Structure formats: structure tokens, C-alpha cells
Amino acid sequence: MRLQKSTLLALYAVLELAAEPGRQMSTAEIAERYGISVHHLAKVMRQLVRAGLIQSVRGVGGGYRFSGNVKRVTLWDIIEMFEPRAEAQALDDAEPGHATPVSRALDSVRAEIDDLARATMQSITLKSLLKFAPAERTEALAAVARTLADSGMPQD
Amino acid sequence: MSKSAITIRDARIGDIRTVTRLDEIHTGLAKPEYWQEIFTAYVTEDHFGRYFLIAEDRGGMVGFIVGEIRTWEFGSPPCGWVFAVNVSPDSREGGIGSAMLAAICERFRDCGVGTVRTMISRNDPLNLAFFRSQGMTAGPYIELEKNLDPGPTDSLNKAEA
Numbered sequence: 055m056r057l058q059k060s061t062l063l064a065l066y067a068v069l070e071l072a073a074e075p076g077r078q079m080s081t082a083e084i085a086e087r088y089g090i091s092v093h094h095l096a097k098v099m100r101q102l103v104r105a106g107l108i109q110s111v112r113g114v115g116g117g118y119r120f121s122g123n124v125k126r127v128t129l130w131d132i133i134e135m136f137e138p139r140a141e142a143q144a145l146d147d148a149e150p151g152h153a154t155p156v157s158r159a160l161d162s163v164r165a166e167i168d169d170l171a172r173a174t175m176q177s178i179t180l181k182s183l184l185k186f187a188p189a190e191r192t193e194a195l196a197a198v199a200r201t202l203a204d205s206g207m208p209q210d
Numbered sequence: 211m212s213k214s215a216i217t218i219r220d221a222r223i224g225d226i227r228t229v230t231r232l233d234e235i236h237t238g239l240a241k242p243e244y245w246q247e248i249f250t251a252y253v254t255e256d257h258f259g260r261y262f263l264i265a266e267d268r269g270g271m272v273g274f275i276v277g278e279i280r281t282w283e284f285g286s287p288p289c290g291w292v293f294a295v296n297v298s299p300d301s302r303e304g305g306i307g308s309a310m311l312a313a314i315c316e317r318f319r320d321c322g323v324g325t326v327r328t329m330i331s332r333n334d335p336l337n338l339a340f341f342r343s344q345g346m347t348a349g350p351y352i353e354l355e356k357n358l359d360p361g362p363t364d365s366l367n368k369a370e371a
Contacts, residue, residue, distance in 0.1 A: 125303075128339070173332030174348070182343045 061136040063090055063098045068132055071108055071120035072180045080117035098136075105135055122180075129183065130175035216306055218313040221253045221262035221274065228271045229264075232296045248294075252276060261317050265297070265306045273297035275310040279323055286351070290318030290326040295337065307340050329353055 057065075066088050071079060081099055085092040099118060102108045109121040151157050221229070226249050234240040252262040265273035277292040292314060297306045315326055327349055330338050 128335075169332065173338070176332075176335055177338035177342045179339055179343065182339070185343070186345055 057133065058136055058138075059094070060098050061133050063088075063095050064102060064132050064136055065129065066090070067095065067099060067118075068102060068107055068120065068122075068127075069180060069184065071118060072122070072124050072127075073184050075120045075124065078111050078115065078117040078119045083117070101135065102132075107132070124181040124184070125179055127180050128176050129178045129180075130172060133175055215267050216272070216304075216309050217266050218263050218310060219266065221249070221264050223249060223254055225249075225253075225264055225271060225274070229274050229296075232271070232274065232298060233294075235299060236296055248276065252278070259321060261314050263310055263313055263317075265310050267301060267306075271298075272301040273306045273310055275307075275314050277314050277318070277326075279318060279321055284351070287325075288321075288323050290315065290323050292326060292328040295340070308344065311344055325349075327351075 067084050070084055070087070071077070081096050082092055084090075085095045099108065099110075103110055103118070107120070107122045107127065108118045110116070110118055226245055229249075230240065230242050230245045233245065248262070251257065252260045259279040261278065262276045263274065264271055265275075274294070274296055275292060276294040277290055279288055280286070280291045281288040292311070295307060295310065297310075318326055326346070328341055328346065330341060332338070
């Protein structure tokens with residue numbers, strides 16, 4: 055399962071805030087921690103607020119805090135908000151040969167992989183993921199961000 | 211409910227009715243004959259390597275877990291398999307599932323087994339999330355299946371009918 059940049063930013067932000075639900079963090083703080091674009095993250099944060107997963111806190115020292123249920127929200131709940139639906143993607147992927155039997159068979163294999171990926175993401179709550187993340191969680195997640203950056207994935 | 215009030219014990223034949231009921235609540239399907247067979251194989255007969263445990267809270271059953279040690283399936287060294295776990299809806303989120311899994315894993319460990327596996331429907335998010343929360347991840351085996359088309363015997367039976 056290949057995730058869009060916005061999805062990754064949303065996962066970083068929600069997991070960072072959910073690790074200490076009472077804590078407030080600004081967009082700039084999160085962006086700096088993961089080495090990502092403040093501008094892009096700000097857009098993602100607004101969408102997370104609209105979904106009720108985080109809430110903005112106004113005033114001095116304001117920022118965002120987690121407002122969901124760490125034992126109920128799964129990775130898929132976040133991914134689903136930012137990834138285009140499979141049907142829409144299929145229309146975009148109308149490449150030469152897409153209606154041939156071989157292409158349809160390949161689509162069926164891809165659908166099998168996607169189903170497995172979705173079931174996996176649906177089974178992992180934020181609490182489970184954070185529970186098994188190492189104590190140096192932030193550093194580990196930041197390392198993932200750096201790896202993605204090194205792999206050439208656009209960071210904004 | 212405090213975790214300390216929970217006790218885990220081996221199943222007894224008298225537990226069958228409550229187990230069947232708990233399973234029916236979760237799956238929506240009563241399977242008395244199935245549970246009778248499981249109790250025979252895992253409770254009443256010699257059942258070395260097969261475990262059926264009951265969780266109790268103040269004397270009442272609040273959950274059960276069933277598993278066994280399987281050996282050399284497709285080359286897999288002996289490992290523990292959990293194939294049923296259930297916690298009463300009124301008693302969930304109290305650590306009962308975790309306590310039962312820990313107890314059965316202890317039995318597996320005592321038999322020299324170092325791995326525990328299970329197989330869950332991808333449409334069962336409750337149990338999937340539970341096992342995930344216990345640190346279980348995808349293993350080195352993949353479950354495969356196919357629909358069985360009617361065979362020659364079925365066609366013959368239809369023709370005769």
C-alpha cells in the first residue's frame with residue numbers, strides 16, 4: 055500500500071499528539087520534529103480538526119491536542135481520510151490494455167494485496183502502535199520521515 | 211473490574227452451556243454440537259498439548275480461550291495455536307482477554323514452544339485488534355482458500371434426483 059504524502063503527515067501528527075493526549079503542540083513543533091513542511095502539515099491539521107481527531111487550542115502556548123479515543127481510532131481511520139477511494143483510482147489508472155484478461159487478473163491480485171493491507175491497518179489502534187513503539191518513539195518516527203525523504207519521496 | 215479479581219482455570223464439562231452461549235452472542239450462531247466435540251477433545255479426553263481455559267470473576271464465567279500445540283504443518287516447528295477467544299460483552303476492556311492469552315501462552319511455553327499463532331477473519335476487527343494489542347503481527351505463513359465448485363459426484367446426485 056503506497057501512502058500519499060498527506061496521509062503520512064496525518065499519521066505522524068496524530069500519533070505524536072496521541073502519545074500524550076493532554077499535551078499541546080504547534081504545527082511548527084511537529085513539522086520541525088519530523089523535518090516536514092509546515093505549510094503542508096497545516097492543511098492536514100485543519101482536516102484532522104474537522105474530523106474531530108484533534109482540536110485546536112487558542113491563545114499563548116496554543117496549538118493542537120489529541121481529542122479522539124486512542125483505544126478505538128485505528129490507522130485506517132486516518133488513512134481513509136486522505137487516500138483517494140479505490141474506484142476513483144481505478145478510473146485514473148485507465149492505462150493501455152486495462153480491459154484485457156491479463157490486466158483484470160493483475161487487478162485481482164492487487165485488490166487482494168489492498169484488502170490485506172486495509173485489514174491490517176484497520177486492526178491497529180493508535181494505542182497498539184504506540185504501545186509497541188520503542189521508548190525513543192519520536193526519534194524512530196523521525197527516522198522514518200528521513201528515510202522517506204532520502205528515498206526521493208516528495209516532502210511537500 | 212479489577213484485574214486481580216480474575217482467575218483463570220481449566221475448563222470443566224459443566225462450562226459447556228455458558229461457553230456455547232458466549233460464542234453465540236459473539237458470532238450470532240448457536241453451535242452446541244461443535245462445542246460438545248471441542249469439550250470432548252480438549253476437556254474430557256486425554257488432551258496433552260490442548261488447552262481450554264476459563265476466566266472467572268467472582269465465581270462467574272466471563273471468558274474462555276482455546277488452543278493447542280500444532281507440529282510440522284507445512285514444515286512449521288511446534289507452535290501454539292489459539293483458535294477461539296471470547297470475553298463476555300459486559301466484561302470487556304478489563305484485561306480478561308490479555309490474562310487468558312498470557313495464561314495459555316504460559317502453557318505453551320511450559321511445553322517448550324516459543325511461538326503462538328492464530329487466524330482471524332479480516333472482517334472481525336474486534337478480535338484482530340485484540341491480538342494486535344498483544345503484540346502479534348503477520349507471520350511467515352499466508353492463509354489461502356478457494357471456492358469448491360460442485361464436483362462430479364454432486365452432478366450425479368442432481369441428475370439422479
